[in-house]
Amino acid sequence: MVACLLLCDPGTWSQRTTGSLSGQVLDPSGAAVAGAKVKIANDERGFKLEITSEEDGTFSAPDLVPGNYKVSVQHAGFKTHATTVVVRVNVTTSIVAKLEMGEVSMMVNVESGAITVDTSKATVQGVITGDQIDRLPLNGRNFLDLATQEPGVQTVDGGTFDPTKNQMLGVSSGGRFGRSTRIQVDGVDITDETVGTTVANISNESIQEFSISQSSLDASTDLTSTGSVNIVTKSGTNSLHGSGFGFFRDSEYAADQRLTKSGPKPPSSRRNYGGRLGGPIFKNRIFWNLDYEKLQQADQRVTNVPEFPQFTGNFAVPLTERMGSGRADWVISNRLNAFYRF
Numbered sequence: 001m002v003a004c005l006l007l008c009d010p011g012t013w014s015q016r017t018t019g020s021l022s023g024q025v026l027d028p029s030g031a032a033v034a035g036a037k038v039k040i041a042n043d044e045r046g047f048k049l050e051i052t053s054e055e056d057g058t059f060s061a062p063d064l065v066p067g068n069y070k071v072s073v074q075h076a077g078f079k080t081h082a083t084t085v086v087v088r089v090n091v092t093t094s095i096v097a098k099l100e101m102g103e104v105s106m107m108v109n110v111e112s113g114a115i116t117v118d119t120s121k122a123t124v125q126g127v128i129t130g131d132q133i134d135r136l137p138l139n140g141r142n143f144l145d146l147a148t149q150e151p152g153v154q155t156v157d158g159g160t161f162d163p164t165k166n167q168m169l170g171v172s173s174g175g176r177f178g179r180s181t182r183i184q185v186d187g188v189d190i191t192d193e194t195v196g197t198t199v200a201n202i203s204n205e206s207i208q209e210f211s212i213s214q215s216s217l218d219a220s221t222d223l224t225s226t227g228s229v230n231i232v233t234k235s236g237t238n239s240l241h242g243s244g245f246g247f248f249r250d251s252e253y254a255a256d257q258r259l260t261k262s263g264p265k266p267p268s269s270r271r272n273y274g275g276r277l278g279g280p281i282f283k284n285r286i287f288w289n290l291d292y293e294k295l296q297q298a299d300q301r302v303t304n305v306p307e308f309p310q311f312t313g314n315f316a317v318p319l320t321e322r323m324g325s326g327r328a329d330w331v332i333s334n335r336l337n338a339f340y341r342f
Helices: 130-135 143-149
Strands: 003-006 019-026 037-042 047-052 058-064 067-074 080-087 092-098 107-110 125-129 153-157 169-173 182-185 207-213 228-233 241-250 269-282 286-303 313-333 336-341
Touching: 019 037, 019 067, 019 080, 037 058, 047 058, 067 092, 080 092, 125 130, 125 143, 130 207, 143 153, 143 169, 143 207, 143 228
Parallel strands: 019 092, 080 107, 182 228
Antiparallel strands: 003 336, 019 058, 037 047, 037 067, 067 080, 125 207, 153 169, 207 228, 241 269, 269 286, 286 313, 313 336
8 A cells, every 4th residue: 555645625625634723722610712922833843833722711722643642731921831732533622721920931731641532523432542552462463453542332244234244344333344344544445345354464563543423424435324343553753662562372272173083283373463663864853664464374274074084183384474654744834744655
């Protein structure tokens, strides 16, 4: 899959790959504060934005790349209000900055640890973060299994849609048929339009956020009313970061499925390993990220057909699968980003 997108007008895309931040500035009595200076910064990408609160004290910063942002609010006669918020994909994060009387040089740090609830949409949705993905033990490491972390969501064997989709997954939300759920990666639809499930696979190592929308009749879910999966992949930052993993299993941990346990257990081996690495090319401007995963399996398929002894036994089922992707991000300005993914 190749994607090359300019994130200058997300309204042109069905699913956003960005989030938003909104809030209101209040004085100690709860009255709105107009003309307050709001500074928003992301040190990982060198992003800085300065806006001013409106007459009703509100402010808004749309189309932010998902991540951690430092927010400071200043106004003459009040202490500086500072906090850190997390912006999620396809979610509007809201904050209320209640200023205290004092000098601007004095700072009040507010810890933001509450769960973000997007009150701007009548949708049922959830976001699984990269940290959660790293901690989840997914058997088989199929990225769509992440959808089952949300209530009311199940995965469906693609073989129930079409024989060509055996071992592939569809996503069903709210008891709906999982064949028509839209699945997008970085704004690109990878749904198989013919029989359902997907036409591409990605490594869990490459996922930054995994968003699930269960709302019906939501325009952002494109061609379906049964919900969608919106995935944003990882990009590099100003610091060099990486990770690695390895999973190993042999016949000692595999069940012996033979009816007649004669002779040694059939051999079985599964090796799954990989990792990612990302960092800056030019600090605050251009970033890179690479990931790779390999699955090497030497397994056995056991059949027990007493009526036909020639079909009874264990047969080798070898499998070698490699997945890799890369992404380059270019921060053109605070309002314009571009990235290329392959």
